Amino acid sequence: MPTEKNTSIANPDKASLVDNHIDELQKITDYEIREWPIEVLVEKFINGRETDESEIFIPDYQREMIWSAKQQSRFIESILIKLPVPFIFAGDVPNGPRKGCLEIIDGSQRIRTLDNFLSGRLELEGLTKLTSAIGLRFYDLSKPRQLRFKRSTIRVIELTEQADEDARREMFDRLNSGGTKLSNMEIRRGVIDGPFMQFITELASDQRFKNLVPLNDRNIKRKEYEEIVLRYFSYLNNYKNFEKSVDGFLTEYLREKNKNFSDNEKNSMRAEFDNMLSFVENKFPNGFKRKDYTTVPRIRFEAISVGVSLALRENPTLQPTTVDSWLDSHEFIRHTRSDASNSRPKLINRIHYVRDNLLNRSLQEDQDTAIVESSANHDAPPDEEDILLQTSLFS
Known part of the structure; x- marks a missing residue:
């Protein structure tokens, strides 16, 4: 029964x-x-x-x-x-x-x-x-x-x-939110509105910024300028707390800043962004680009922009003698390959590589630290979107 x-x-x-x-x-x-x-x-x-x-x-x-x-x-x-x-x-x-x-x-x-x-x-x-x-x-x-x-x-x-x-x-x-229709930044703009998101959008429309960071039309339409501005501030102010999920890291930072974003903080962040652009414009012969390239991949922008700002925080009157010797080196290219995009040690290495070269500081200490961290923290696989974007940015 x-x-x-x-x-x-x-x-x-x-x-x-x-x-x-x-x-x-x-x-x-x-x-x-x-x-x-x-x-x-x-x-x-x-x-x-x-x-x-x-x-x-x-x-x-x-x-x-x-x-x-x-x-x-x-x-x-x-x-x-x-x-x-x-x-x-x-x-x-x-x-x-x-x-x-x-x-x-x-x-x-x-x-x-x-x-x-x-x-x-x-x-x-x-x-x-x-x-x-x-x-x-x-x-x-x-x-x-x-x-x-x-x-x-x-x-x-x-x-x-x-x-x-x-x-x-x-x-x-x-x-x-499935991610196949819209880029992550397009989704963020649609879902996580607020004062910091509006600030990101405002900076992304800055013409000097666009001139220094040329992108192809497809990535401009997919809000890549907003994406890399968000990455700049997220990594600059919180890169040591980055773990493995780029999207989660960026989204959380955006949510938190939207909650409490004062006019004083807005003015301070805008000034730091402008100072970074001025430094790159005046000291880097090709801006953010590699020589003979027409566009700037996000990973190269991250390394240079955050590294420059960290160096300026330590020495606001910084006057480097030359950047060509290391900016076009095989070592820096290795730091900014697409497969380095999703690893905390590699993120730290490429940011510190720019910062320490600008400050004429030995790189060994930070690199050794990153190597130790790498052995304890296995590298995360690169984002599929990051890989596709790196490819399209160079096309």
Whole structure:
């Protein structure tokens, strides 16, 4: 005979508490599903865009347009041949100057692609099914096809006005925290807003900084300038406490600084950042770049920027005789290879290598210390994202 299952609830009070909590949370994540014709969706996105009055808009924390023409073309191809496409997620803004408008939470690349296609800016390429349309723009299609495309609908999951900004950011985090869609910094900008994050964004837009640290377009769009500014401050002020997880280390530092970031601290950190840039600009012949290279990998920027600032903290009037002898050496190149990115001893070594060379100090003591630490602390494997980024930065 089969045994009878026990269907009684072990803790009815706890179960009731969970039920109430679910009801509470569902109220602020209430949503509606809408079918928007493409023409209407794009009109609501572009009308008033220049004056921040468009009904549908992309918030500042979202990524810029990074889809290639081929990726955009594949999306358009899917619509033309009636393949399923992902939903767009949006939120009804409950208050403020954009009250009643729709903020795009997930789908900024798709809505921009639709705008590019309808406006004639996108020429279709790389299509695998509708190959006869390669090289065409929207206005090259027949008139009936244009009308049918504009009437095609996109499904939008719309959070109602009951969902506040925290609920929208929570959805953004859950949609993108897998790491395959957005870079870690893009996710941080979307989820961990605050005064220090705004400060990082402000410094990342500094033109002198960009001139000294050239990056390729792809990494600029993926917020690499914000990433390396955050790394500069995190390592400068806390590098000896770094263990193995770069992302966890940076995110924790950002969270803590957001909690308590005074104007005095902001002014002090800005001054130190500016002093570091001035020193590199005046004393390093190629800035942060290696000779004959066009871009700067993040690991090289970390070593130079943090090492310079540590040296200036010890000697604010530092005047090194030359940097060429060690800056272009095989030893420094070894310190700043991509496989050195995720190890505490290697991080310390490359930072101290710059600091101590600038101060004309013996390197042996710090290197011996790092070797001892390395034997007790196995090196962590390099981040997959770090490896890919190192490769793309040199391309």
